[in-house]
Structures are given as C-alpha cells and as structure tokens.
Amino acid sequence: MERGLSRIVYILGAFCLVAACGGSSKNGTGAAGASVAMEPDATPIGGTSAPVGAGTAAVGTGGRTGAGSPSSAGTAATVPSGAGGSAVGGSPGNGSSGSTAANGGMSGAGDLGNYFVSGAWHGYAWTSAMGMGTSIMPMDFSAQTTGMPRCVKGSVAATSDYSGNAMLGVNLNQTMTANAPLMTATPTKAGVMLDLKNNSGSPLRFQVQTPAGGTSETWCIDVSGSGGFIPWSSLKTECWGTTGKAYANEPISAAMLLVPGTMMAAVPFDFCLDGLSEVDGPTGGTAGSAAAGSGGSTAGAGGTSSGAGAGGSAGMSPPPLQGGCMGFASRYWDCCKPHCGWSANAPGGAGPITSCDRSDNAVGDANARNSCEGGPAHLCHSMVPWAVNDQLSYGFSAVAASGTDICGKCYQLQFTGVSHNAGEDPGSAAVGGKTMIVQAINIGGDVGSGQFDISIPGGGVGMFNACSAQWGVPASELGQQYGGFLPRCKEQHGRTNHQALKSCVMQACTSVFEARGLTELAAGCRWYVDWMQVADNPALMYKEVACPAELLNKGGVRRQGTPANACVR
Numbered sequence: 001m002e003r004g005l006s007r008i009v010y011i012l013g014a015f016c017l018v019a020a021c022g023g024s025s026k027n028g029t030g031a032a033g034a035s036v037a038m039e040p041d042a043t044p045i046g047g048t049s050a051p052v053g054a055g056t057a058a059v060g061t062g063g064r065t066g067a068g069s070p071s072s073a074g075t076a077a078t079v080p081s082g083a084g085g086s087a088v089g090g091s092p093g094n095g096s097s098g099s100t101a102a103n104g105g106m107s108g109a110g111d112l113g114n115y116f117v118s119g120a121w122h123g124y125a126w127t128s129a130m131g132m133g134t135s136i137m138p139m140d141f142s143a144q145t146t147g148m149p150r151c152v153k154g155s156v157a158a159t160s161d162y163s164g165n166a167m168l169g170v171n172l173n174q175t176m177t178a179n180a181p182l183m184t185a186t187p188t189k190a191g192v193m194l195d196l197k198n199n200s201g202s203p204l205r206f207q208v209q210t211p212a213g214g215t216s217e218t219w220c221i222d223v224s225g226s227g228g229f230i231p232w233s234s235l236k237t238e239c240w241g242t243t244g245k246a247y248a249n250e251p252i253s254a255a256m257l258l259v260p261g262t263m264m265a266a267v268p269f270d271f272c273l274d275g276l277s278e279v280d281g282p283t284g285g286t287a288g289s290a291a292a293g294s295g296g297s298t299a300g301a302g303g304t305s306s307g308a309g310a311g312g313s314a315g316m317s318p319p320p321l322q323g324g325c326m327g328f329a330s331r332y333w334d335c336c337k338p339h340c341g342w343s344a345n346a347p348g349g350a351g352p353i354t355s356c357d358r359s360d361n362a363v364g365d366a367n368a369r370n371s372c373e374g375g376p377a378h379l380c381h382s383m384v385p386w387a388v389n390d391q392l393s394y395g396f397s398a399v400a401a402s403g404t405d406i407c408g409k410c411y412q413l414q415f416t417g418v419s420h421n422a423g424e425d426p427g428s429a430a431v432g433g434k435t436m437i438v439q440a441i442n443i444g445g446d447v448g449s450g451q452f453d454i455s456i457p458g459g460g461v462g463m464f465n466a467c468s469a470q471w472g473v474p475a476s477e478l479g480q481q482y483g484g485f486l487p488r489c490k491e492q493h494g495r496t497n498h499q500a501l502k503s504c505v506m507q508a509c510t511s512v513f514e515a516r517g518l519t520e521l522a523a524g525c526r527w528y529v530d531w532m533q534v535a536d537n538p539a540l541m542y543k544e545v546a547c548p549a550e551l552l553n554k555g556g557v558r559r560q561g562t563p564a565n566a567c568v569r
Contacts, residue, residue, distance in 0.1 A: 123171025131164025327450025384524025408559030
C-alpha cells in the first residue's frame with residue numbers, strides 16, 4: 001500500500017481560508033465510518049392550479065398536508081363567474097394561495113391576448129401566483145394584441161411547506177364566451193412540442209391536469225433549455241421523485257408551465273411560452289428537450305428524451321431535500337491523483353476513474369504513481385464542476401477518509417444561504433437555495449464529518465502542489481495555499497465587497513488558466529464565480545442519492561447498488 005497523503009483545514013485571521021485538499025494516494029484499507037440513518041426524503045408538491053371558465057378565477061388545488069406528506073389535492077374554492085371575474089384563492093394543503101382571473105368577453109377567434117388557439121386546442125390563457133409574497137406579471141394577457149409569445153416574470157416566495165409556485169397556463173377546450181364552461185380534451189397524438197425561452201434559468205415544469213374536483217389529477221415533467229418534444233408517456237403524477245403514476249392519455253382540461261418554490265429562498269423567474277402544440281414526434285432543430293422521466297437522460301439539440309440513466313435527467317432539478325445531514329462545502333485543486341483512481345479502491349463491479357498525464361491525456365495504467373509523489377498521474381481537467389442551470393450544478397468532491405468504500409457515491413447538496421465558518425459571507429448568501437450533486441472521488445485524512453471538498457480550479461492546492469509542475473505556474477500565482485484565489489482577493493478588497501471579490505477571482509481565472517490555454521480549468525474557475533458566487537465554505541444540507549448519468553458520462557465511477565442514505569462520517 002502506498003503512502004496516504006493527508007489534507008488539512010487552515011483558519012487565518014478574521015475569516016476562514018477554505019479546507020486544503022492535498023491528494024490522497026492509494027489507501028486500500030481502513031475502518032468503515034459510522035453510518036447514521038436518515039429520514040426518508042419528503043416529496044414536495046409544488047402546488048397546482050385548476051383553471052376554470054372565462055372570466056372566473058383559477059382555483060388553487062395543490063400544496064402539502066402535514067410534514068413530509070404530500071397531498072393529492074387541496075380543497076377547491078368556490079369562485080364567482082362572469083367576464084373578468086376577480087381572482088379567488090384556492091385552498092392548498094398548507095399555506096396561502098391566490099390566482100389570477102382569466103378574462104372573458106372576447107369575440108372572434110385566433111391565438112391572441114387572453115385566448116389561446118393551437119390546432120384543436122383552444123381556451124383562455126391565465127396566470128397564477130401561490131404563496132404569501134409570490135408575484136407574477138402580467139396578471140393576465142388582456143392588453144396583449146398578439147398570441148405567442150406569452151411572457152411572465154416575478155418571484156416565488158419561499159414557504160415552509162413548498163406550497164409556493166407560479167404558473168402560466170392555457171385551457172385546452174373552452175369557447176371564447178363569457179362564463180364558458182371548461183371542457184376536456186383527450187390527446188390524439190404522441191406528445192407535445194414545447195417551445196420556450198427561460199431567461200432566468202429558473203426550474204420549470206410542464207404540467208397537465210383534469211378539471212378541478214374530487215378526482216382531479218395532475219401529471220408533470222421537469223423541462224430544461226428550450227423545451228422540445230415531450231412524449232405524453234413521460235409525464236407522471238410525481239415528476240419530482242421516483243414514484244408516481246404515468247399519464248395514460250386521460251382527458252385533460254389545461255396545460256401549464258409551473259415554477260416550483262423552495263423552503264430556503266425565493267425563486268425569481270422570467271420566461272416566455274413561444275409555442276405549444278400536440279404532435280406525433282420531434283421535428284428536429286429545437287434546442288434541448290424536456291427532461292425525460294426518472295432515470296432518463298436527454299439527447300442533444302432537437303433530440304428526444306431517451307434511455308434509462310443512473311438517476312435523474314439532463315436539466316432535471318431534483319426536489320428540495322427535507323431532512324438529511326448538515327455539512328459544508330470547501331474547495332481545492334491540487335492536481336494529485338485521487339483516491340478513486342486506483343483499482344483497489346474502486347467498488348465491486350466498477351473500475352477506477354481515469355487519471356491524466358501532465359498534458360491532460362489519459363494514463364492507461366490505473367496504478368500509475370501519484371504526481372504528488374513524483375509519478376505521472378494527475379487529476380484530469382474534466383473533473384471540473386459545471387452548471388446545468390442557475391439552480392443546479394454537478395461536480396466531484398473529496399469526503400472524509402473514514403472508510404474505503406466511498407468511491408462513486410453521489411450526494412445532493414442544498415445550500416442554506418450562510419457560511420459554515422466565514423462569518424457574514426455574501427457569496428454564501430447568494431448561493432442559498434441552490435442545489436449541487438457531487439460524486440465522491442477522493443478522501444481526506446482530516447476532511448471533517450459532513451465536509452465536501454469540491455474540486456474547483458483556483459480553490460487552493462493545500463498541502464500537496466502538483467499543479468505548478470503540471471501547468472508551469474509559479475505557486476505564487478495560484479493564490480493562497482489554503483483557499484486559492486478568494487482569500488488573496490479578500491486581502492485586497494475586504495470580506496464583504498461581493499462584486500469586487502467576484503471580479504478579482506475572475507481576473508485570476510483568466511490570467512492563470514485562460515491565458516495558458518487551459519480552457520476546461522478556466523471554465524471550472526469561472527463556474528466558481530458565476531454559479532457558486534465565490535461562496536466561502538457555504539453551509540448545506542445533504543443526502544446520498546443515485547448518481548446522475550451526466551456525472552458518470554463525465555468520467556465518474558460507475559458504482560452499482562442503491563444509495564445508503566447515511567451521513568458522511
């Protein structure tokens with residue numbers, strides 16, 4: 001067994017310089033860490049709205065009942081009728097609700113303003129805002145003299161029960177008359193073509209539902225990018241989890257785009273519905289597709305959702321965690337070969353991750369010596385983090401070295417909006433409410449319980465610096481040994497000037513990586529500025545989850561088995 005390399009955490013002055021993560025060499029033995037059972041994840045329901053006839057208010061029907069127990073439907077409110085009726089809130093399982101009236105009284109036909117027409121579908125367009133403090137503009141489309149696009153913006157307030165949401169919806173079978181009853185439409189084709197522009201990158205769900213009432217049901221799917229072709233069969237009653245009943249072409253009354261809220265922070269949104277039509281299949285050329293059901297992964301531009309993946313889908317934001325373990329994220333990049341790069345440390349049925357040479361070419365020998373011990377094997381540049389959207393990112397991490405069976409485990413991290421130990425850190429506040437899924441590829445002898453040391457270029461080399469030799473960069477250009485670029489920038493600009501800190505770190509990303517043609521490393525460094533908001537040791541809640549296909553396809557460990565749902569010790 002080769003010598004294990006340790007990692008340390010260093011605190012200096014008034015603020016914490018993030019954990020150093022010196023690489024770990026082969027460590028095939030060691031006692032297993034203690035496991036702590038976690039409560040099962042409580043599945044959130046974002047809340048739904050049952051649109052009704054022209055001139056009457058949309059009725060809120062979603063929400064939650066009780067802690068961790070999603071309601072199947074809330075209690076529908078009795079609403080007035082008449083052209084231009086006032087908004088009346090429904091009664092969700094918990095929390096407040098509200099909705100916006102669909103304006104009636106229009107004459108003529110065609111897709112314009114408050115009235116939507118697409119093929120055989122026709123009915124009033126409407127908006128809905130649920131949860132105290134949630135906003136959406138415009139309230140309706142009565143002032144719009146055209147049809148598509150129909151654009152809305154606003155913010156979904158954080159609620160303790162996930163009942164907050166905002167929606168843009170269209171009724172599918174309704175005549176253009178005041179007080180028109182809401183009828184149902186039965187799908188006749190393979191799916192829908194959704195064309196949208198998500199200006200803010202907020203989470204979005206496409207959802208259809210039956211009319212409000214005792215047996216009202218909804219089916220949904222998370223969408224990303226510009227939308228694309230969505231097979232009817234990919235929708236299910238619980239699109240945020242692994243269960244739920246698939247849609248089987250039941251008669252539906254409305255279709256909508258929903259912005260789900262969180263319990264941590266408000267979710268700003270700004271999107272446009274550019275087109276919605278029932279079709280028999282993808283026509284090609286539409287950038288991005290809807291995220292396909294549980295475990296699927298999304299094909300490229302114009303492609304359809306495809307195949308079973310390891311867990312999650314391209315662009316699919318997982319549901320917020322309820323319960324779990326508390327921890328924090330630090331950062332490092334030392335260029336050392338990680339613990340999971342040795343065959344002996346790979347779990348049964350999975351091979352080790354690939355190591356790279358000085359020029360970032362794959363090293364064929366899985367047992368090649370660690371560069372931090374004078375060998376040729378480094379961490380590959382492809383292990384940088386990246387953003388899926390404004391609220392979700394993927395990456396790789398080191399965790400506590402309490403056991404050898406850690407390689408390939410994946411964890412969902414949900415940032416709480418405060419720093420673990422860096423005081424009033426503006427970056428930690430800015431990243432609050434965001435989600436990251438990481439795979440463990442390294443261990444650290446003194447990486448603490450619940451600590452995720454994320455592989456981020458410019459995050460500090462720690463005890464072992466193989467980067468200067470690999471990149472030809474003086475150690476002085478890599479920032480502080482523990483923490484990298486950010487603590488150096490804090491010395492120059494103070495702890496709380498967020499914009500100045502972001503600009504300073506970005507300049508370092510450019511001068512150290514971009515100027516040397518290290519494009520992948522530059523992208524990972526910029527991610528720390530743009531998505532991670534230069535957060536300094538942000539606190540988080542976490543839970544072990546199935547690994548997304550995106551992490552596996554990036555070179556991660558293809559671990560077999562079911563997540564153990566245990567805290568990292």
